Amino acid sequence: MISLAGVAAQFTELALAVLLAPLLSGWVNQCRAWLQNKSAPPLLQPYRTLNKLFQKEVVLAHGASPLFRIAPYLIFGCLCAAAAIVPTLGTDLPLNAAADAIALVGLLALARLFIALAGMDIGTAFGSLGARREMLVGFLAEPALLMVLFTASLISGSSSLATIVEAIAHKEFAIYPSLAIAGVAFTMVSLAENARIPVDNPATHLELTMIHEAMVLEYSGRHLAMIEWAASLKLFVYSCIGLALFFPFGVAGGGDAAGIVLALPVLLLKLAIGGFLLALIETLSAKMRIFRAPEFLGTAFLLAVLSMLIHVLLER
Amino acid sequence: MLAKYGPQLVNLLAAALLLLSFAMLTQRRILSLINLFAAQGFVLFLATALVAWLTGQHHLYGSAALTLALKVIALPWILHRLIRRLNVKWDVETLINIPSTMLVGIVLVILAFNLALPISSLAGTVTKATLGIALASVLLSFLMMITRSKAVPQVIGFLSMENGLFFAATGAVYGMPMVIEFGVALDVLVGALILGIFVFEIRERFDSVDTRHLERLKER
Numbered sequence: 326m327i328s329l330a331g332v333a334a335q336f337t338e339l340a341l342a343v344l345l346a347p348l349l350s351g352w353v354n355q356c357r358a359w360l361q362n363k364s365a366p367p368l369l370q371p372y373r374t375l376n377k378l379f380q381k382e383v384v385l386a387h388g389a390s391p392l393f394r395i396a397p398y399l400i401f402g403c404l405c406a407a408a409a410i411v412p413t414l415g416t417d418l419p420l421n422a423a424a425d426a427i428a429l430v431g432l433l434a435l436a437r438l439f440i441a442l443a444g445m446d447i448g449t450a451f452g453s454l455g456a457r458r459e460m461l462v463g464f465l466a467e468p469a470l471l472m473v474l475f476t477a478s479l480i481s482g483s484s485s486l487a488t489i490v491e492a493i494a495h496k497e498f499a500i501y502p503s504l505a506i507a508g509v510a511f512t513m514v515s516l517a518e519n520a521r522i523p524v525d526n527p528a529t530h531l532e533l534t535m536i537h538e539a540m541v542l543e544y545s546g547r548h549l550a551m552i553e554w555a556a557s558l559k560l561f562v563y564s565c566i567g568l569a570l571f572f573p574f575g576v577a578g579g580g581d582a583a584g585i586v587l588a589l590p591v592l593l594l595k596l597a598i599g600g601f602l603l604a605l606i607e608t609l610s611a612k613m614r615i616f617r618a619p620e621f622l623g624t625a626f627l628l629a630v631l632s633m634l635i636h637v638l639l640e641r
Numbered sequence: 642m643l644a645k646y647g648p649q650l651v652n653l654l655a656a657a658l659l660l661l662s663f664a665m666l667t668q669r670r671i672l673s674l675i676n677l678f679a680a681q682g683f684v685l686f687l688a689t690a691l692v693a694w695l696t697g698q699h700h701l702y703g704s705a706a707l708t709l710a711l712k713v714i715a716l717p718w719i720l721h722r723l724i725r726r727l728n729v730k731w732d733v734e735t736l737i738n739i740p741s742t743m744l745v746g747i748v749l750v751i752l753a754f755n756l757a758l759p760i761s762s763l764a765g766t767v768t769k770a771t772l773g774i775a776l777a778s779v780l781l782s783f784l785m786m787i788t789r790s791k792a793v794p795q796v797i798g799f800l801s802m803e804n805g806l807f808f809a810a811t812g813a814v815y816g817m818p819m820v821i822e823f824g825v826a827l828d829v830l831v832g833a834l835i836l837g838i839f840v841f842e843i844r845e846r847f848d849s850v851d852t853r854h855l856e857r858l859k860e861r
Contacts, residue, residue: 505653631659631747635656
């Protein structure tokens with residue numbers, strides 16, 4: 326049964342994610358600049374950058390295949406679909422029945438696949454270098470992310486994100502040691518997946534150390550705008566997955582229209598705190614060598630497995 | 642309120658203990674290793690005090706105080722002094738590389754959990770589920786002693802093994818009698834001192850604290 330209110334809530338959430346994603350990136354950049362004693366860029370700077378890029382003309386390389394041109398839209402579409410699955414305001418969403426946490430990981434993997442293919446498409450050295458590194462990071466991060474999601478699924482008895490949120494937020498409060506450990510693992514995975522310090526530096530201009538930026542070096546104009554927007558959408562989606570799994574308090578229960586209105590300021594507050602903490606992590610840690618990344622993500626995987634074992638031992 | 646969430650909090654502290662054991666296993670720097678050891682002692686202190694409060698076993702307060710004094714303050718201080726005098730601040734050398742050590746660690750944790758499951762179902766305490774975690778941290782400390790080649794991390798592994806045993810006693814039977822606990826605490830303290838002297842001796846003989854030098858029995 327698809328209710329009208331559910332469809333409305335679904336569209337509100339999706340629009341909110343797409344519109345607020347650059348704001349979250351701007352907020353993180355601003356916090357980081359404050360913490361590093363630099364003068365901060367304005368909060369709305371990502372919107373201005375996007376606007377500027379949309380107005381610029383697209384310059385395509387000679388060898389560019391059609392894949393290179395459609396990839397930005399495909400990536401953006403994948404991340405929109407992912408954003409629609411994650412419950413941010415309410416749990417009564419029609420799309421939740423269609424896709425669960427595993428599908429969410431699949432959508433994120435599809436976006437990564439296309440950005441890596443586009444990076445290799447032109448045939449420049451940096452593009453393929455970045456694509457290979459991205460796939461290295463991705464294939465190590467994905468199992469860890471799946472294990473984190475499985476731990477949450479074991480607790481709630483369902484792999485649907487909406488049911489997980491329902492189970493953690495609206496049942497009787499309990500302390501889950503396994504979720505605490507899974508939270509650490511998830512933080513490490515999302516740092517790696519979003520091309521953040523310590524795995525990648527989002528503000529780097531040194532090609533040799535780039536991962537994400539190296540892949541998109543050849544993009545310009547509206548294509549680059551779509552990719553930048555998709556990157557901030559990815560950060561938003563990851564933040565919302567983290568909030569949904571570990572701090573789902575304040576998300577409205579099924580079919581609660583007033584709750585959705587109340588959930589919005591709570592969500593904004595949680596995102597602001599989360600963004601500040603991300604900036605803090607980025608300021609406090611140094612970027613590590615790329616060959617240390619497998620160890621970093623191996624630790625994340627280990628923590629995720631550990632959280633599952635602890636759930637089996639302590640919480641059954 | 643706290644009585645209701647108390648056992649869950651003990652479980653949370655147990656999970657933190659296991660996590661710190663893993664962190665020690667994968668830590669490369671010797672200074673961080675000592676700080677992690679102190680943190681593990683502090684978590685043990687919190688857990689013991691909480692169990693004491695939950696169950697009304699007053700002698701456990703004594704053990705908690707002992708843990709705080711010995712494992713959070715005294716032993717880390719001794720270890721800090723030891724490495725300052727030995728002037729060893731370099732990265733710890735491991736015999737197996739760290740990712741493999743972590744995988745072995747996971748296998749050990751699964752083993753410990755499986756071993757503890759039938760035993761803990763017999764125990765009648767509120768904290769019976771934590772026995773598996775205590776056993777796992779004992780095995781992990783043991784693994785750390787095996788995989789490190791330098792003497793100081795081996796000493797830390799020995800001390801952290803005692804942490805795991807102490808936690809097992811607290812979780813399974815609400816602590817040992819006070820006399821035994823004092824005895825064990827004294828043993829650990831004296832053990833740390835003796836091992837400190839021992840480490841000095843190794844360095845005097847071989848100009849290094851690498852215990853692999855001890856494998857050669859004959860003098861050349």
